[in-house]
Structure formats: C-alpha cells, structure tokens
C-alpha cells in the first residue's frame with residue numbers, strides 16, 4: 001500500500017487565463033499525479049490582483065484543499081469576510097497581529113494531519129513581521145498536532161527563500177517559493193529531509209511578462225510611468241510541484257516539477 005502522502009502544489013493563478021486552465025485541467029492533473037492534497041496560490045486570480053469569493057468557491061469545487069495568497073491578498077475586499085467562514089483560504093501568517101484571516105490551516109490527509117503555512121518575504125516587499133520567527137513559533141506550537149508541514153513562502157528573493165528552507169530543514173516537509181511567476185530548476189531535498197524549490201512558477205499566460213501583456217510591461221519600463229498592467233489573454237501553462245511526504249517522519253521523499261500547457 002502506498003503510504004507516502006502526495007501533495008500537488010500549483011503556482012500563482014493569473015486572471016482569466018490561469019483560472020480557465022485550472023478549470024479545464026485541475027481534475028485530470030489531480031488524478032494523473034494521484035494527489036492526496038492540493039494547494040494553489042490564488043493571489044493573482046482576480047484579473048491579476050487578489051481573489052474573490054466566487055473564484056475561491058470554484059477552486060474548492062475542483063478538489064483544491066488549500067488556497068494560499070501573498071502581497072495582493074487584500075486587493076478584492078470581499079475576500080475579507082469570506083476568510084472568516086473559509087479557513088482554508090490563507091493570508092501570509094507574518095502579517096501584523098489583528099490582520100483578518102488565518103496564516104495556516106490543518107487538513108486531514110489520508111489519516112494524517114497536514115498543516116499548510118503561508119508566509120511572505122520582506123526583501124523587496126513590505127516590511128511585515130519576520131517570516132523566520134513566525135515559522136519557527138508556529139511549528140513549535142503546532143508540531144504536537146501535525147504530522148507534516150508545508151510552507152508556501154511568497155517572496156521575491158531567492159536568498160530569503162533558501163535561507164528559510166535551511167532554517168527549517170528537517171522540521172517540515174517542504175518550503176516552496178511563489179510570487180516571481182517563473183519556475184526555477186533548483187528543486188531538491190535538503191540534508192534534513194525538507195523539499196525545496198525557489199519558485200514553483202505560475203498558472204498563467206504563456207509568452208507573457210510574468211503574466212501581463214509584454215508591450216505594456218515594456219512601456220512601463222521604458223517610460224517609468226505607472227501604466228496599468230493587464231493580464232495577457234492567451235492559453236496558460238500550469239506550473240507547480242509534486243512533493244511526496246512520509247507522514248511518519250514529516251519529511252519529504254521526493255520533489256518533482258509539474259508543467260501542463262493548456263490549449264485554451
């Protein structure tokens with residue numbers, strides 16, 4: 001009998017193209033990868049900025065268990081109230097005390113308890129609370145009631161992401177990076193048994209500039225004017241990783257990159 005837990009973690013869903021690709025392919029991907037638990041970063045799913053209750057409902061109906069976010073979490077304000085009744089929609093755990101929503105959730109996965117923690121980096125992003133201390137304290141508090149931890153570290157800096165992975169190596173199953181929208185090829189299992197990748201990539205439009213129209217992104221760079229960026233409406237590619245986890249140790253066994261191109 002297969003004992004390893006199979007976690008499918010998919011990257012930042014970008015606007016309509018990302019949602020469309022997920023609606024078409026998520027169920028088959030879950031089946032193909034025999035995923036026991038599915039985590040998706042949804043912070044760019046509503047036209048590139050934020051997430052709405054309707055989109056979150058649709059994600060859950062596809063078999064997604066946990067939705068993580070990041071720096072755009074509050075962009076669509078309807079999500080604030082929705083988070084109260086849907087604890088599996090996370091905001092970064094290291095936001096200041098009193099911020100709405102939860103930074104972690106524990107889900108039952110084939111008899112094991114898996115805790116997903118969402119954190120946000122501070123290098124080139126807002127100077128929120130320390131993600132290292134937040135992670136350390138949460139793991140310490142929850143480890144008695146958790147068989148394995150997975151962290152979505154929504155951050156810009158590879159240095160910060162790798163540092164967090166080494167800091168937590170051996171105490172959690174995986175640290176996966178999100179936010180840059182570009183999948184990196186540095187997936188590995190660290191010495192202590194924690195799976196790591198700097199960025200799992202996006203679920204977003206192919207041949208774009210991190211999901212938006214290239215011309216507009218270029219004009220913005222050339223003119224330095226605050227031009228509004230728009231999601232490029234072309235078929236998307238779904239990027240992510242599959243991590244297998246030994247629930248007895250809480251450590252990772254394997255990590256592999258996932259890439260699925262949508263035709264629509």
Ligand SMILES: [Fe+2]
Pocket residue numbers: 043070071072154179
């Ligand atoms: Fe982000």
